[in-house]
Amino acid sequence: MAKTQTTAAGPSVLVRTNDGIDADLRLRMYRSQVQIREAEQRANDLFLQNLVKGTSHLSLGQEAVAAGCAAAMQPGDLSFCTYRGHAHTLARGVAVEKVLGELMGRDNGLLRGKGGSMHLTSIEHGVMGSYAIIGAHLPIACGAAWRAQYKGDKDVSVCFFGDGTTNIGAFHEALNFAVIWKLPVVFVCENNLYMEYTPISEVTAVANPAADRASAYGLQPIMADGQDADAVYRTAKAAFDKARAGGGPSLLEFKTYRYSGHSRADPAKYRPAGELEHWKANRDPIKIYRQRALDSGISHAQLDEIEGSVKQEVDQATEKCKAAPPTSVDILCTDVYADGGWAWRN
């Protein structure tokens, strides 16, 4: 089981062990990370080919957080994501084709092109939306958790956000709200070290933007390595179990790193020389996890097979999206209101 310890130096840190994660789960988390990596890379390629318009916020380098959390969730649990939401959407089982189709504005897209990259949503998979206004979805996740509490439903609402979100008001309102109502909601901060173009440390009063705020709301400070899917899984699972059992909310902080800029518009020139290379060489979640899998007795062949099948899946999805028609213009004015239309007058 996961063990945490609190040191005088600060928040509890996870002690890595290999128990509790079997080969099937490990292969599942490996596949999820590889799929996110391949799909995000493909989204970037398609952007460069001008087949994806607008913007996109990639999770390259942050795959372990999405894969580990999704693996720790149960069917029926709810994900609330940010505009950097492709990874979490894929991790809950939404097809690559649906995601790429949405990014490309095709009729086969998850939202038929009405949402785009920043609003991926699939209710049937428990992906309750990707929100592009910083902090907005933390209170929304509280509301979904309130419904579970009121109805006696056993699902947990899981809300993902970046380090920059910890400095906006809605973060603090939501944490206080979740604690006083003891809601089954888990807040997951992906600290990728940069608030858009600015190092988070330059604009935050504390060193650990989420964990160091936890005590202000009576919560345990909990941090774990966001590049290690096992650590993410165990940390998340403990929090989800607690919420499901009526133990109230948790605030988790996973330290991670994004390989690309904040968005397509950002070449990330503000990073110190060698930082990206260091993370790619030494802290890459897929490298770390491949080695973990091998150490636990999984074969190279099994891992290669996963990589091959994911590559094929992403290739096929890409071709299907390229062949798919653009979104029908017939839907321009649909679904503004519940009657399916947009009529505001008689």
Place this chain on the structure above:
Amino acid sequence: MAELTYRDAVARGIAQEMSRDSDVVFLGEDIAKAGGVFKATVGLLEQFGPLRVRDTPISEQAILGAAMGAAMTGLKPIAEIMFSDFIAVCFDYLANEFSKSRYMTNGQVKCPLVVRTGNGGGARFGAQHSQSVENWCMMIPGLKVVAPSTPLDVIGLLAASVRDPDPVIFFEHKSLYAVKGEVPDGEIVDTLGTAKIVRPGKDATILALAMMVPRALAAAERLKAEHGVDCEVIDVRSLVPLDTQTMLASVARTGRVFTVEENPRLCGWGAELVSIIADEAFYDLDGPPVRITTPHIPLPAADALEDLAIPSVQRITNTIQRSLSA
């Protein structure tokens, strides 16, 4: 039949819907134990219990966010924003979140919720607790916007709002809370998007909303008594959906139209109505449409200043009389 205040009608409307549907829940600041700062929600905590009637911290974003999250997962929340001025601190949810989620997700996300809020002036609260901000909401695709003027309409339109599958912003006028009206016994359910002719007349049409409705009615009586002018008064009731047919038909009969708006001048709801009338009933008009509004200023606190700012019975009467006799 009973005589009820507008304030008591709010509690009765909420109770009617909470009794009917256990998915209806209610949250806001001081709404439960205190019964609301305007005493419009007295008794609901006792009747429905603390799981369904919940006091919140002063966290307007959390209130509206939680209402949205509850709505999109199956509940039908009623959220109170104490003063409508405070909509400005949680405007994201109205402007970007529950108004757009259905569209952005290709119809997947549904947000059947009601935001009740105390709107309007006349209570000497000054510029940050007195505004009429229904036009802030009217401009956002995806919202419905309602503002009743009588106790009966409070119950009926509140019931219709709770049962509506879309997010509805429900503006209660603070200066009407003490007003009394006859209300029948039993369940009352009205229809959104329906204006009501509250005084028939043949010489001019007056379009009014909320507290401006009783003032328009009083002005119409004065115009009749003092000048022999017979005005038709329409209570707009619902800005979205907007019952343009009732208004256009009235203008076709009377040939003149006046709007009476409590909101400041620019982009007030009357501008949209006048635009529609100019576009679609131009040849029915015998003179220019006239908007009677609060001037484009923040609302002052002192009696004399606030009374001068908000359209009064006298100003409505004078404006219409001058315009018709010009």
